[in-house]
Amino acid sequence: MINVNQTGSKTLVDMKVNRRSFMKGTAVAAAGVAAPSFFTRNAWGADFVNNPGNNKSITLGFNVPQTGAYADEGADELRAYKLAVKHLNGEGDGGMLNTMKPLSLKGNGVLGKKVEFVTGDTQTKSDAARSSAKRMIEKDGALMITGGSSSGVAIAVQSLCQEAGVIFMAGLTHSNDTTGKDKRRYGFRHFFNAYMSGVALGPVLKEELGIDRRAYHLTADYTWGWTQEESIKNTTEGLGWETVATVKTPVGAGDFSQYITPVLNSGADVLILNHYGKDMINSLTQSIQFGLKDKQVNGKQFEIIVPLFSRLMAQGAGDNIKGILGTTGWNWALQDAGSQAFVKSFGQEYGFPPSQAAHTCYCQTLLYANACEVAGTFYPPEMIKALEGFEFDGMGNGPTLYRAEDHQCFKNVLVVRGNQNPSSQFDLLEIVKEVPREVVTYDAKIFGGELGPYKV
Amino acid sequence: MNMKDNILVLIFGAVILTMPLWAGIVGAGYPDLLQKFAIFGLFAIGFNILFGFTGYLSFGHAAFLGIGSYTAMWSFKLLTMNAIPAVLFATAVSGLFALAIGFVALRRSGIYFSILTLAFAQMCYNMAYSVLTPITNGETGLTLTATDPRILDAATTEGLPSTELFGMGLSGYNGFYFCAIILIIGFYISVRLYRSSFGLMLLAVKSNQNRMKYTGLNTKPYLLSAFVISGMYAGLAGALMVVIDPLAGAERMQWTASGEVVLMTILGGVGTLLGPFIGAIVIKYFENIFSAFNDAVLNQVFGFLPDFIQGIWVSFASLFVGKGWHLTLGVLFMLIVIFLPGGAMEGFRRIAAKFKKEKEAHSAGGAE
Incomplete structure (x- = not known):
């Protein structure tokens, strides 16, 4: 250790000898500090960030996962965004622009400006x-x-966008925190959340699995x-179920066998997989391979529940999905006019039906554009006020409210089950129940958080 | 340190500080990317002090980057939003970690050393990712909240506070200049180390450590100092990442991040002073610019071609941009390693040498 100090001091001595050259460096540095004052954030727009002013077009940023555990969802989101841009610019068959009510968009871009977009990989x-x-x-x-x-x-x-003063329209995000403790004035979420999943799932679980069950959670x-x-646990414990254990697993783990083995001997008779995307595909497939679904525990049939389901995941998991219960935000099999219009134009464009991720992203783009049109400006504080408390219909899931207090959308939630006899490769989820919006609505105060200021 | 080095540092400083004026030509003229250039440049320069000077390949330097980030974040949360304490604490704490990890890892050399550092880094990553969730907030990442104590700051009004340097906000170009100045200082120190007797000792270790040992010299303290210094550089870079964007996530400690800095250094030129910085710029440029290209952009670029050729070109080129940017980087990396083992710096040297030769031949011809 003494030697270390020696070398250290040797270097220091060396440095002192050449202090002059160091001073030169500092001078350059000081000049640099003085220079940049004209490059500030506000220099980008006269009154707000990226004000399009007299430009003929506006740019939207589509920031989706193109690599990683959620890449499938990301790819579908991007397809939906491109379709939304087409419809906004008056190309294609118009999709939900034909069914959305009230509608201020005219199919000539937004406020007369053509919509362009840039993409990025999260x-x-x-x-x-x-x-x-x-x-x-x-x-x-x-x-x-x-x-x-x-x-x-x-x-x-979302928090970055709040700081920058740019609107963030959240895509597929299901955490309570997004519009709960981490909500922001500049962020909006159309998708439903974990709390609503729990509320919607509760009665169905009671009916199908009874009130005397022991649940084991694997959680991303x-x-x-x-x-x-937390939300599912509250629901199931409310039913009278016992929670045996809750185990956290890393995102993108790939192999879940080390987490599934302990389930076998835990005495649990229900496995709840709080996983999504490729993680869910892997954990579900491995659970089935371990024979969990064929087991009898405590004299009952072992069951697996995936609280948040999507058709893309069902596709990835293949036959393993059959009979598994869960909730989903939207499904292409819905029969209302809005869903049908969207499925039709998406199908014509890409040759297969959209996922729930595609649906929420498509809606979000239209809702943003519509709010700008209502406000008559792109100025964020005005646009935000136009969207807060906005009540609309014709975009799937029935009448929907963008609640002003937390920027969360309230609409019907679907409880689904993996289809036992699919009629096509896309007909994978069977709708068990459409839980009305009144049932899943909760008090905005329960999750805390602050929206923050309109002007940043 | 001679005149030539002074000039090198001065030119380096001038190029960095004028970057906002000319980087726009290649589409890189916006604060976030320039900040990344400066920060990862610093990270690579520090990494080069270990890998380039001593030849010890650490495969776990991202751990120090992450430790620096978390320390700086906690300084913002507990003490003040001023960047100076955050940067100082981060450098010191990552130095301590480097001392501990280096002390163990340097018992071995070569591939065993690399594996040991990799193991330590993965350990740090997993700790940050799940075990130490109360300190690091796991996958979600550590962020500022309105309820943080910040004992040295006055209470904030509405919204979250932003990082500052004695009242000057550090977002956008201010942040870039802050990072740039630290980068220039870091570069200067690395040049000074390279020319010092300490640096010479490190180079001697690289060329033949056994011979050094036979002369009765204990090389370990030199190696350990180099390891700690480069760990501190990494911690400093990690702190700067938090200064410009107050969020610290565990993913920046992952082994891929450690691998990235190795790539940067090799791409630019191992053991050269400027090389690692150039490598960092190339990789960050690819990551940010190439990954953003999509079919619409490609159609514009190849718009001058006849329609059906354009279609083929666009579908071919789209393999290499957007989500395929890793492929482009891989091809570039292979080309460099195969044809220019000394990295981009060797390329420059070869061009310069050729140019010189031609000039000489030319002047000789003129004399005849």
Whole structure:
């Protein structure tokens, strides 16, 4: 250790000898500090960030995971965004513009400006997502950022957008925190959340599995997993179930066998998988391979529940999905005019039906554009006021409210089951129950959090 | 340190500080990317002090980056939003970690050293990711909240406070200049180390450590100092990441992040002073610019071609941009390693040498 100090001091002595050259460096540095005062954030727009002014077009930023555990969802989101841009610009068959009520959009862009877009890869990482969003804001002049297929990412980007003064229309994010403790004035969520999943799932679980069950949770270890576990646990314990254990698993783990083995001998008779995307595909497939579904525990049939389901995941999990219960935000089999119009134009464009991620992202883009049209300006505080408390219909899931207190949408939630006899490769989820919006509505205060200021 | 080095540092400083003026030409002229250039440049320069000077390949430097980030974040949360304490604490704490990890890992050399550092880094990553969730907030990442104590700051009004330097906000270009100045200082120190007797000792270790030992010299303290110094650089870079964007996530400690800095250094030129910085710029440029290209952009670029050729070109080129940017980077990396083992710096040297030769031949011809 003494030797270390010797070398250290030797270097220091060396440095002192050449202090002059060091001073030169400092001078350059000082000159640099003085220079940049004209490059401030406000220099981008006279009154707000990325004000399109007299430009003929506006730019939206589509920030989705193109790599990582949620890449499938990201790809579908991007398809939906492109379709939304087409419809906004008056191309294609118009999709939900034909069914949305009330509608201020005219099919000539937004406020007469053509809609353009830039894309980015969030890599399902907060760092990369924020960096990509910053690029869109700083370089590409994006007026609104949307996307995200992970709540951690959505929350990170949402807080960045609040600081930057740019609207964030959250895509697929299901954590209670997004519009709960981490809500922001500049962030809006159309998708439902874990709390609503729990409320919707409760009665069905009681009916199908009874009130005397022992549940074992495997939970994705981040904000979404935590809040979903909490919400589902509250629901099931309310039914009288016992929670045997809750185990956190890393996102993107790939192999879940080490987490599934202990379930076998835990005495639990229900496995709740708080996983999403490829994680859910892997954990469910492995659970089935371990024979969990064929087991009898405590004299009851062992059951697996996936609280948040999507058709893309069902597709990935293949036959394993059959008979599994869960909730979903939207399904292409819904028969209302809005859903039908969307499924039709999406199908014509890409040759297969959209996922719930595609649906929420498509709606979000239209809702943003419509709110700008209502407000008559792109100025965020006005646009926000136009969307707060906005009541609309014709976009799937029945009448929907964008609640002003927490920027959360309230609409019907679907309880679904993996289809036992699918009629096509896309007909994977069977709708068990459509839970009305009044049932899943909760008090905005229960999750805390502050929206923050209109003007930043 | 001679005149030539002074000039090198001065030119380096001038190039960095004028970056906002000319980086726009290649589409990189926006604060976030420039900040990344400066921060990862610093990270790579520090990494080069270990890998380039001593030849010890650490595969776990991202751990120090993460430790620096978390320390800086906690300084913002507990003490003050001023960047100076955050940067100082982060450098010191990551130095301590480097001392502990280096002390163990440096008992071995070569591949065993690499594996040991990798193991330590993965350990740090997993700790941050799940075990130490109360300190690191796991996957979600550590962020500022309105209820943080911040004992040295006055109570904030509405919304979250932002990082500052004695009242000057550090977002946008201010943040870039803050990072740039630290980068220039870091570069200067690395040049000074390279020219010092300490640096010479490190280079000697790289060329033949056994011979050094036979002369009765204990190389371990030198190696450990180099390890700690480069760990401190990494911690400093991690702190700067938090200064410009107050969020610290565990993913920046993952082994891929450690691998990235190795790539940067090799791409630019191992053991050269400027190389690692150039490598960092190339990789960050690819990550941010190439990944943003989509079919619409490609159609614009190839718009001059006849329609059906354009279609083919766009579908071919789209393999290499957007989510395929890793592929482009891989191809570039392979080309560099195969044809220019000394990295981009070797390329420059070869061009310069050729140019010089031609000039000489030319002047010789003129004399005849």
